Amino acid sequence: AVKGPDMAPPTGVDNVQAILDMAPHAAQLLGPDGDLPLHRAVRAHTCLGEPNAWYLPMVSLLIGSYGAAVIAHDEDGATPLHHAAMDLQIECAHALLASVPTAAATPRGPGAGPRFGFLPLHDAVQGPRIGADTMRPPSWDETRAVALISMLLRAHPDAVYTQSKSTRETPLHLAVRFRYPPAIVNVLLAADAEKRSSRLRDFWGNLPVHYALGLHANRVQSEVCPALLAAHPICDVTWSLDDLLKGGRAAERATLTRLERQDHHLMPLMDHHLSVAAEHAATATVIAKLIAKHPSSVHFTDRQGRLPLHHAAMAGGHVSMVGRSEEVRQAAVEAVRLLLEASPETALKKSGHSGTAFDHAKHYQAPQDVLDLLSARMHDAFGNPLPTVGARGRPIFAVRKSAPRDMRKLRYAFHAKGAGLHTRDTRRLQYLCQGGEGLFAESDSESDDS
Helix, strand or coil: CCCCCCCCCCHHHHHHHHHHHHCHHHHHCCCCCCCCHHHHHHHHHHHHCCCCCCHHHHHHHHHHHCHHHHHCCCCCCCCHHHHHHHCCCHHHHHHHHHHCHHHHHCCCCHHHHHHCCCCHHHHHHHCCCCCCCCCCCCCCCHHHHHHHHHHHHHHCHHHHHCCCCCCCCCHHHHHHHCCCCHHHHHHHHHHCCCCCHHHCCCCCCCCHHHHHCHHHCCHHHHHHHHHHHHHCCCCCCCCCHHHHHCCHHHHHHHHHHHHHCCCCCCCCCCCHHHHHHHHCCCCHHHHHHHHHHCHHHHHCCCCCCCCHHHHHHHHCCCCCCCCCCHHHHHHHHHHHHHHHHHCHHHHHECCCCCCCHHHHHHHCCCCHHHHHHHHHHCECCCCCECCCECCCCCEEEEEECCCHHHHHHHHHHHHHHHHHCCHHHHHHHHHHHCCCCCEEEEECCCCCCC
């Protein structure tokens, strides 16, 4: 009765009232999705897009029947206020807060996944979007968003610097990362008199301002940068060298100053600094300075087996991000050029799981200049492809499909070892059984077990 949106008012409310008169405990029963009737009443309005005559009376009726439902979690770990905040339902949020004011301080439960620990304010800022999608829904309205965020901040002022459980993000992180207008960011900054939220780091070690600088810089982000940098200036001593390297062109002068004053005994340059600079589209001047100060860092590999060249190839064109600025793409081109000049052989090295730098650049739709620079280093003077190198530094060798020795070896290994085939033998056997053509390439790993 609650879920049906096609019932003309007041029929739907009357039906729910009749059910509650016969069974008052019905408002406490869970549905097949682990939600209460109040959760469904709030979400029913979401599906329709616009308020209906039966919507608010239905919510008020269910709140009066079972007030504890206001802070009850569904299978997604959300309370009714989380659903109302996520879709900017100001009228519904006001009714829920009037019943239970502490609902604004109730976080999402473990079933929320990446939103675990989100307060209603987090959901009001991020909205229904997931992942790196930066597109706001067509129904999003800036005026309603500012009004709802202000209402939630009045109900629970500490929410402005509350970090989520899974990603450690504050509402300010979300507002900047999802590229909201300056009005949203200014409301959050104005509510934080101590400027604590601008100095907190998320799971990836980023400050809120990092999502407006460097790799993420574009026209929209440039509008919120002044307010963010006023709350946490680049010259602040709490900015580490990693923080400055993530700042891109805006932090170039401070980064070069820090590098000039770098004391190799007290603050030595680390191998990963060049990777951080390449990943976050640092300027060519910064990249060149890092290579000059620490030449061996061009061969540093991170946990995924990626070199600084791999990060630079990806920085110019992340397909998951919308609105990559031309300045960032050109910075990636210059970084790739400098890294190739410092160590041309890195173009032939593969990362742990994703191939060479050219493969990364092609997958992430990097600028054509990046593809041309990398492709030129992967062929000899006659246009023939050069052999690539595996993640462990061993050459990738080719075995012809029709080689009798390999066929005899595979046949023997299959019958003699059965399920205990060596990893290399297993790969060859699978290749031949699947009708592979041409050359079969694999890593020369004699000691690996299957």
